[in-house]
Amino acid sequence: MLQTSLHPMLNVAIKAARAAGAIINRASLDLEALRINTKSPNDFVTEVDHACEGVIIETLLGAYPDHGILAEESGRTHGAKHSEYVWIIDPLDGTTNFIHGLPMYCVSIALAHRGVVQQAVVYDPTRNDLFYATKGRGAFLNDRRLRVSKRTRMSDALIGTGFPFRRGDNFKRYVKMFEEVMQHCAGLRRPGAAALDLCYVAAGYYDAFFETGLQPWDIAAGSLIISEAGGLIGNFTGEADYLHQREVVAGNPKIYAQLVTILSPYTRVIKEDEVSATASTAPAVEVAAPAPAPKKRGPLRIKKDEQGGDAPL
Numbered sequence: 001m002l003q004t005s006l007h008p009m010l011n012v013a014i015k016a017a018r019a020a021g022a023i024i025n026r027a028s029l030d031l032e033a034l035r036i037n038t039k040s041p042n043d044f045v046t047e048v049d050h051a052c053e054g055v056i057i058e059t060l061l062g063a064y065p066d067h068g069i070l071a072e073e074s075g076r077t078h079g080a081k082h083s084e085y086v087w088i089i090d091p092l093d094g095t096t097n098f099i100h101g102l103p104m105y106c107v108s109i110a111l112a113h114r115g116v117v118q119q120a121v122v123y124d125p126t127r128n129d130l131f132y133a134t135k136g137r138g139a140f141l142n143d144r145r146l147r148v149s150k151r152t153r154m155s156d157a158l159i160g161t162g163f164p165f166r167r168g169d170n171f172k173r174y175v176k177m178f179e180e181v182m183q184h185c186a187g188l189r190r191p192g193a194a195a196l197d198l199c200y201v202a203a204g205y206y207d208a209f210f211e212t213g214l215q216p217w218d219i220a221a222g223s224l225i226i227s228e229a230g231g232l233i234g235n236f237t238g239e240a241d242y243l244h245q246r247e248v249v250a251g252n253p254k255i256y257a258q259l260v261t262i263l264s265p266y267t268r269v270i271k272e273d274e275v276s277a278t279a280s281t282a283p284a285v286e287v288a289a290p291a292p293a294p295k296k297r298g299p300l301r302i303k304k305d306e307q308g309g310d311a312p313l
Helices: 008-033 047-063 095-099 171-184 194-202 216-228 253-266 272-278
Strands: 036-040 043-046 068-071 085-093 106-113 116-124 129-134 139-141 158-161 187-189 208-212 232-234 247-251
Touching: 008 047, 008 085, 008 095, 008 106, 008 116, 008 129, 043 047, 043 095, 047 068, 047 085, 047 106, 068 216, 085 095, 085 194, 085 216, 106 194, 106 216, 116 194, 116 216, 129 216, 139 216, 158 171, 158 194, 171 187, 171 208, 171 253, 194 208, 194 216, 194 247, 208 253, 216 232, 216 247, 232 253, 247 253
Parallel strands: 068 085, 158 187, 158 208
Antiparallel strands: 036 043, 085 106, 106 116, 116 129, 129 139, 208 247, 232 247
């Protein structure tokens, strides 16, 4: 598919993602010069995150000044506050990987209209891989149409995940999930950038993916790319209200159903009053409902011998 035939709003998102990717690639050449802050233990933000978010917002609002913005670092401080169109932005997903020089990170941009994601871009600047989708028009990697894998047996499935890393995360709960899934599948992988993980499901590299603790900007773009590639995405009980539940499972239809069966006992669905309390900062993003299945300190430098978990920013 040539970019000239893409939806105009998608083309603007691609332009913004590539501009952010150029900033990331330049910064990756001199990581020692980075200024790094911690938002919370093991949760990092750099000047690159802020620079990327700035150029993305400038590009999007330059084309669509009446649209709203929900961005990881600046929230809803930019754009129109009550627009039916909201851009959901993660300027650098996988910041911990980035500051350690591990080339697994990306830019994620989605556009929701009245709460439904319509456009999606996930850009991997290290490989120049562009994942994108328009609702109803399919999902693509560069010029290649994406389809989820065709594997049907859990014992053959390669599954992606993300480890908990923040203080207060339920590590014991995750270890139990990890142990159970590991015993049923062919292998588990944890690269450290959730938006890319979701795209890997769409591309058929993974057969499924699950993680807890994700935010709307981690999931929004990848959710459309998966559904447009023929996959399913939901919370641990297979429902489509995962965006505010901080738990997500995605996969091809057969493996998805089996993984939901395994993960449903571990669900921790947030109550309705808690969801409404966060609605002012995170728009409700809808996806096609899946078939039912049987949550600063000062500057510091990261030294080479320092250890830390990968934050899915």
